[in-house]
Every structure is written in C-alpha cells, then in structure tokens.
Amino acid sequence: MQHTGDRLKVDPQKIIIFGAGRIGRSFIGQLFGCSGYSVVFVDVDRTIVRLLNERKSYRVVIKGDQTEEIIVQNVSAIHASDTQMVAETVCSAGIAAVSVGKFALEKVLPVIAKGLELRHKYNPYFPLDIILAENMRSAAEFTREELVKHLPGGFPVDMLVGLIETSIGKMVPIIPLAEIEKDPLVVFAEPYNSLILDGKGFKTPVPDVNGLAPKSNIKAWVDRKAFIHNLGHATAAYYGHFLHPQMTYMYEVLEDKLVLDFTREVMMQSATVLNKVYSEDLPMNELTDHVEDLLNRFRNRALQDTVFRVGLDLIRKLAPDDRFMGAVNLARQQGMPFDLILKAMSYGFFFDAKNEEGDLYPNDGYFLQEVRSDFKAAIIKYLNIDASEETELINNLQNLYLQIRNIP
DSSP states (O other): OOOHHHHTSOEEEEEEEEOOSHHIIIIIIHHHHTTTOEEEEEESOHHHHHHHHHHSEEEEEEESSSEEEEEEESEEEEETTOHHHHHHHHHHEEEEEEOSOHHHHHHHHHHHHHHHHHHHHHOTTOOEEEEEOSOOTTHHHHHHHHHHHHSOTTOOHHHHEEEEEEEOOOOOOOOOHHHHHHOTTOEEEOSOOOEEEETTSOSSOOOOOTTEEEESOHHHHHHHIIIIIIHHHHHHHHHHHHHOTTOOBHHHHTTSHHHHHHHHHHHHHHHHHHHHHTTTTSOHHHHHHHHHHHHHHHTOTTTTOBHHHHHOOHHHHTSTTSHHHHHHHHHHHHTOOOHHHHHHHHHGGGOOOOOTTSOOOHHHHHHHHHHHHOHHHHHHHHHOOOTTTOHHHHHHHHHHHHHHHTOO
C-alpha cells in the first residue's frame, strides 16, 4: 500500500486543470501537455471524465490556412464530486489552472482550499501557482478573497499561493453536434497559441512551457483583451446580425464592408483610450496592428465560428464591467469620446441569433422580450445600471435603441 506522504509528494511536471471545456483542453491542456506535463482535468461532465481516463489523450484540431491535428497525451480526469481525490491532486501538482467561468469559480475554490491545506501539511515548502484562465478583471484579488473564506485563520496564502491573472485571446468555436457525436473529446481552435499571463504573480519560476507570454503589467493586457478583442468581436456579431440575420458565421458578416469598417472604428476608439491609460505598455502603433490582426482572425473561414457563439449571453456582455460598458467607463474617466462604443453596444439589444438547433441562448430571450416591452426598466433590472447615477447614459442608450429600431 502506498503511504499517504508518498502519494502526496509534489510532481513538478503535473498540472491540475479545473474545467475540461474548450479553453481548458484546447489551450491550457494543450500547451502544458505538449511540453511534457501530465495533465489532470477536473470536471462535472461524467462522459468527458470517463473518456479522458479511458483514452488518456484527446484531439485538438487547429483550423487555419491548413488544418492540423494535435494529440494531447498523458491525460487523466477526476469528477468534481470526488473532492478528496481533487484535494490530493491539488496537494501534489506542480501547478494548477482554473478555466470554469466567473460564476463557477466560487464553486471550485472550496476544494482548492482543501487541497492547499493538505499541501501546507505535506509540502510546506512548495508554493502552488494557480493560472486563472478566466478573462476577469481583478481575478487574482477576487480569487484570494474567496480562498481566504475557506482556509484556516492565519493560513500563509500570500506565501504559498501564486494567483496568475491571464488574458485569454484564443478563439475556440462551438463544436458542431455531428463532430461531438463522432468524438466527444475533440476540440477545434484557431492557430493562435500565446497565453499572456502575469509574470509577477508566480511564487515559483515561470514554467518552461512553449506559448507562455509573461507580462509585467497584466492589467493592461487584460483590458486590451476585454476592450479591443472582446469588444470588437461582439460588435461584429451584433451589427453583423442586425444587417444579416440569416447569416451563421462570423466570416460571413465580416465580408460586408459596412460591418468590417464599423467594427474597426469601434475597436480603434477603444484602442485610443487604452493607449492613453497604458501608454508604456500599449503603444498606439502596436494597438493598431493588433486591431488589424484581430480582424483577420475574426474572418478565419476554417474556424467556422458562429455569430451565435460570439454574441450570446447578453446580460453578461452588456453588463457595466464587461466589454462595452467597461470601455465606456474607461473613456469617461479619461474624458474621451465613446459614442461609437455605445452605438455598437446598442445593436446588442436586437441580437436574437440562434444555435444550430434553432434555439436562443436561454436568458437572452427573456431579456430581449423585456427590452422590447420597457427598455429602461429592462436595462436597469438586468444590467444593474444605477438609475439614479446614470440617467444620461440610460437616456442615450434608449435614444440609440429607438433610432436603430426605426431603421427601415
């Protein structure tokens, strides 16, 4: 029988990844797996967990000018309900990553805390770095606050836990149902493979993994992702769907010069704001090149990225701290224009694209229905816009909504 201490020894070449979804498998798992790490996923999907344990590998299909297939090997998985096994793996892993989405993050932190307690007991001199692959502003601060709630008083969290914020720029489309039926583990992804992360957040040396791009001021790069990439992608989806509701793919709507040019203008308005805020980290010439690179990536035909995927979840994407309103708030702080950003946001109030089964994203239908019924009440209720402090903003949005609605 293996002794507990032996079982819980740190393996520097093992990563535990919470979330075996598209980013977890096509990005984090791929980068570390292809650099010689053993990859352990934690997920709630029993089929995915079972298949990963049976096959010990999965396929990543890269969709670009040429199609490439990568086999990620030395893979296993644990169901999220097996909290003891998860905690023991947190104790013994060389590094961890979380890719579950902002709202699920709180649910995984208690078991991570349990694993950190074990690690403190058996491996007190081995800090654990946790890559937060969540595209959240202030993700490290949020995670630390939640972790502390589940750790004993006096736990040396700042000494033993590195919280690594990231900027996740890789685009991963929804896998067609026919492909999932053939292989539930397959993921499609674009060729882009640069994982921008906080170089200052590590408690141990940055792993020798191809594709990691540590930055000294991660806040600038997180904002660049939210307020240029995410903003532009959603703009193209919302305006593109408004003009061409019959079209399915992002490359289709972006073939319309009106959509392409408007998307570029919106992204550049936001880029100008970011340049003023982060002039040393984000020079204007590099931001301009970044916008053009993104527009080319958005038009990747092989990726088959859908307008539905890019635009869905309106309540989150139109919220005060997300891609549109976050950029607006930054512009207001700098006393800079944001009219194009607000106009782009307004097309989201008409976004009713459907998936391949003909369904709206669940919450979007209710939201759009209430927007049509009482615009002001709906955005105050669902987007948490402060009615007392944001009267001018709400009126501007309503005016834009009515103007767009009345376009013949």
